[in-house]
Amino acid sequence: xxxxxxxxxxxxxxxxxxxxxxxxxxxxxxxxxxxxxxxxxxxxxxxxxxxxxxxxxxxxxxxxxxxxxxxxxxxxxxxxxxxxxxxxxxxxxxxxxxxxxxxxxxxxxxxxxxxxxxxxxxxxxxxxxxxxxxxxxxxxxxxxxxxxxxxxxxxxxxxxxxxxxxxxxxxxxxxxxxxxxxxxxxxxxxxxxxxxxxxxxxxxxxxxxxxxxxxxxxxxxxxxxxxxxxxxxxxxxxxxxxxxxxxxxxxxxxxxxxxxxxxxxxxxxxxxxxxxxxxxxxxxxxxxxxxxxxxxxxxxxxxxxxxxxxxxxxxxxxxxxxxxxxxxxxxxxxxxxxxxxxxxxxxxxxxxxxxxxxxxxxxxxxxxxxxxxxxxxxxxxxxxxxxxxxxx
Amino acid sequence: xxxxxxxxxxxxxxxxxxxxxxxxxxxxxxxxxxxxxxxxxxxxxxxxxxxxxxxxxxxxxxxxxxxxxxxxxxxxxxxxxxxxxxxxxxxxxxxxxxxxxxxxxxxxxxxxxxxxxxxxxxxxxxxxxxxxxxxxxxxxxxxxxxxxxxxxxxxxxxxxxxxxxxxxxxxxxxxxxxxxxxxxxxxxxxxxxxxxxxxxxxxxxxxxxxxxxxxxxxxxxxxxxxxxxxxxxxxxxxxxxxxxxxxxxxxxxxxxxxxxxxxxxxxxxxxxxxxxxxxxxxxxxxxxxxxxxxxxxxxxxxxx
Numbered sequence: 001x002x003x004x005x006x007x008x009x010x011x012x013x014x015x016x017x018x019x020x021x022x023x024x025x026x027x028x029x030x031x032x033x034x035x036x037x038x039x040x041x042x043x044x045x046x047x048x049x050x051x052x053x054x055x056x057x058x059x060x061x062x063x064x065x066x067x068x069x070x071x072x073x074x075x076x077x078x079x080x081x082x083x084x085x086x087x088x089x090x091x092x093x094x095x096x097x098x099x100x101x102x103x104x105x106x107x108x109x110x111x112x113x114x115x116x117x118x119x120x121x122x123x124x125x126x127x128x129x130x131x132x133x134x135x136x137x138x139x140x141x142x143x144x145x146x147x148x149x150x151x152x153x154x155x156x157x158x159x160x161x162x163x164x165x166x167x168x169x170x171x172x173x174x175x176x177x178x179x180x181x182x183x184x185x186x187x188x189x190x191x192x193x194x195x196x197x198x199x200x201x202x203x204x205x206x207x208x209x210x211x212x213x214x215x216x217x218x219x220x221x222x223x224x225x226x227x228x229x230x231x232x233x234x235x236x237x238x239x240x241x242x243x244x245x246x247x248x249x250x251x252x253x254x255x256x257x258x259x260x261x262x263x264x265x266x267x268x269x270x271x272x273x274x275x276x277x278x279x280x281x282x283x284x285x286x287x288x289x290x291x292x293x294x295x296x297x298x299x300x301x302x303x304x305x306x307x308x309x310x311x312x313x314x315x316x317x318x319x320x321x322x323x324x325x326x327x328x329x330x331x332x333x334x335x336x337x338x339x340x341x342x343x344x345x346x347x348x349x350x351x352x353x354x355x356x357x358x359x360x361x362x363x364x365x366x367x368x369x370x371x372x373x374x375x376x377x378x379x380x381x382x383x384x385x386x387x388x389x390x391x392x
Numbered sequence: 393x394x395x396x397x398x399x400x401x402x403x404x405x406x407x408x409x410x411x412x413x414x415x416x417x418x419x420x421x422x423x424x425x426x427x428x429x430x431x432x433x434x435x436x437x438x439x440x441x442x443x444x445x446x447x448x449x450x451x452x453x454x455x456x457x458x459x460x461x462x463x464x465x466x467x468x469x470x471x472x473x474x475x476x477x478x479x480x481x482x483x484x485x486x487x488x489x490x491x492x493x494x495x496x497x498x499x500x501x502x503x504x505x506x507x508x509x510x511x512x513x514x515x516x517x518x519x520x521x522x523x524x525x526x527x528x529x530x531x532x533x534x535x536x537x538x539x540x541x542x543x544x545x546x547x548x549x550x551x552x553x554x555x556x557x558x559x560x561x562x563x564x565x566x567x568x569x570x571x572x573x574x575x576x577x578x579x580x581x582x583x584x585x586x587x588x589x590x591x592x593x594x595x596x597x598x599x600x601x602x603x604x605x606x607x608x609x610x611x612x613x614x615x616x617x618x619x620x621x622x623x624x625x626x627x628x629x630x631x632x633x634x635x636x637x638x639x640x641x642x643x644x645x646x647x648x649x650x651x652x653x654x655x656x657x658x659x660x661x662x663x664x665x666x667x668x669x670x671x672x673x674x675x676x677x678x679x680x681x682x683x684x685x686x687x688x689x690x691x692x693x694x695x696x
Contacts (some may be wrong), residue, residue, distance in 0.1 A: 052504070153675075160429070167664065175658070307489070
C-alpha cells in the first residue's frame, strides 16, 4: 500500500486523517471507524434504554461529571494523568514488538515503592517527591524487567509472564499493607488498623497549578504530557526510536542490521514498566485517591491505560486525547449513578469504543489484501502494529 | 472437630473450588493446543455465571441456567474466534477487550436487577460416600461435578485420538505446514474456541448455580487467569493441567479454612501460589519444548 492509492487525500488533509487513523491513508479506515464508533454508541444507548434508563440523561450526567465546570475538568484531568502515563509506556513496549499487559501490577509496584520512600525515608522538601517518583519508576521498571529476563533466559512468553506478574504484584502490595513492619498504618490508641498505609507526608504530595474554583492542573498531568512528548520524539526522531520500530516490525532484520535485540527489547519493556510505575506514584501522590497505599488503589488504571494505547495505535501523542476521553468517562461515570444508571456503564462503553477503534483498520487491511489476492505483503503490519510475540 | 474432619472439610471445599477450574481448564487446554492463548476465559466464565443465574431465576430451573451458561460461553468463544481468527485482530487484544466488556456488562446488569436463588441438585452416591476422609468430599456433590467424568476423557480423546485433534495440534504447532496439507487453520482455531467457550461457560455456570446459587459483582474474581496459569503449570498436558487445578483449588480452600483452624499461614502466599507456580513451571519447563510452537501467534496464509 502506498500513499498514491486512489482516493488518498494529500498534504494537510492526510495529516489530519492520519491523526484519526494513523498510517492508513485511504478513506475506508476512517469511514469504517466512524461507523463502528456510532455503532458502539448506539449499542450503549440501547443497553441503557432496554434496562430502563434514559440515554440522554446519562450523556448529560457524563458531561456534568467530567466537563461541565472547572471542578469537573479538574477531576477529569486527575484521571487522565495516570492513564496517559500507562498508555505512553504501553506504546514503547508494543512498538518494540513486546506486548506488556502487566501494567495494572506495575502501577501497584510503583505506588508501593513511592509509598515506602515517602513514609520511611526521613527527607523533607521537594527532594522527597522526586525520590518517590524515581523509586516508583525504578521498582516498576525492574518488575517489568523481570519478565524480559525470564523471556531472555528461558524463553518465557512476555505476555503471559507480565499478566501473571500482575497478580503477584497485587498480593505483594496486599502483604505490605498487612504487615506493620512494612507499610501498614500505625495503630492509634485502640482503633482497629486497616490494610492500608499511613497517609503520605505533605512534601510527598503532587501540587497543582490553579486555585479551587478554577481549573487545577495536577503535577501528574504535566509529567504525563511531558512523557508523551518525550517518548514521541524519541520514537520518531532518534536512532533509538528507529531501532525500536525496526525491532518491532522485523526482529530478524533488526538483528542482522546490528540491533542488540535483547538489550533493546528489555529496555523497552523496562521503560513501559517504569512509566506504569510513575502512574502508580501519581495515583498515590495526587488527590485522585486518599494518598495512602491501598491494595485496590490501581482502580484498573493499568488495564485502561493499555486500552488507551490500543485505541491510539501505539502513538504517544495520539494517546493524549484518548487518555482524556477515558478520563472523561471515568470522571463522568461517578455522576451516572444519580440518574439511576450504574456507573459500570462506562466500562461497557469503553470496551465497545476500543473494539470500534481496533477492528476497522484490521478489517480494511484484510479486505484489501483479499482483494489483491494476498500478493501485497505490506498492510498487515501497517494496520496492526500491536505486537506479536516476536523476538526469537 | 477431629483432624480427620478438618481434612475432609478442606478437601470438600477444595474440590468444589477446583471443579469450575477443571471444567474451564479442559476448554482452555484444547484452545491452547490449537494455538490460541485465550485470555477471554475470564469473560466466558463471568458472563456464563451471570447468564446462568439470570436464566435460572427466569425459568425457575437451575439446569436451564447451566445450559444458558454453556450457550453464553459459546457465544463469547464465537465472538473471540471471529475477531481473532477471521478478522485477525491480535488475540490478546480481543481477550482484554472482551474481559473488560463482560466485567462491565455483568456489573452493570447485576446492579439494576435482582434474581431468585437457584441451585442444582446434590447427588449423594450411596456406599461410596461412607468411605472415611475422601468419601464425603468426592461423592456428595452437586451433579455437574460428575460431568467432569465425561468431559475430561472426551477432551483427552478429542485432542489425542481424533483426527480433528490431530489437526488442532498441527495448527497449534505448525500452522503453515498444516495449511499446506489442506487444514483450514483459522477454522480449526475458531472451533477450538467454541469448545473452550462451552466448557468455560459450564465452569462459570457451575460456580454460580452450582455452588453459590447467586451472582455477585466480579464473581469469578480472576479464576479465568488461574485456569490459564494451570494450563501453563501443566506444561500443556491435560493430566498435569488438572493436577494444577486441584492444587489451586486446595490452596484456595486452605486460605478460606485457615482462620477457622486457628493457623497463621500467610494468606497472600496462598492467593499468589497459582501464579508463582505457573511462572516457576514456565521457567523450568519453558525450554523443554512443551509449549505449542504457534501459541498466541495469528495465522495468515502466505506469511512466514
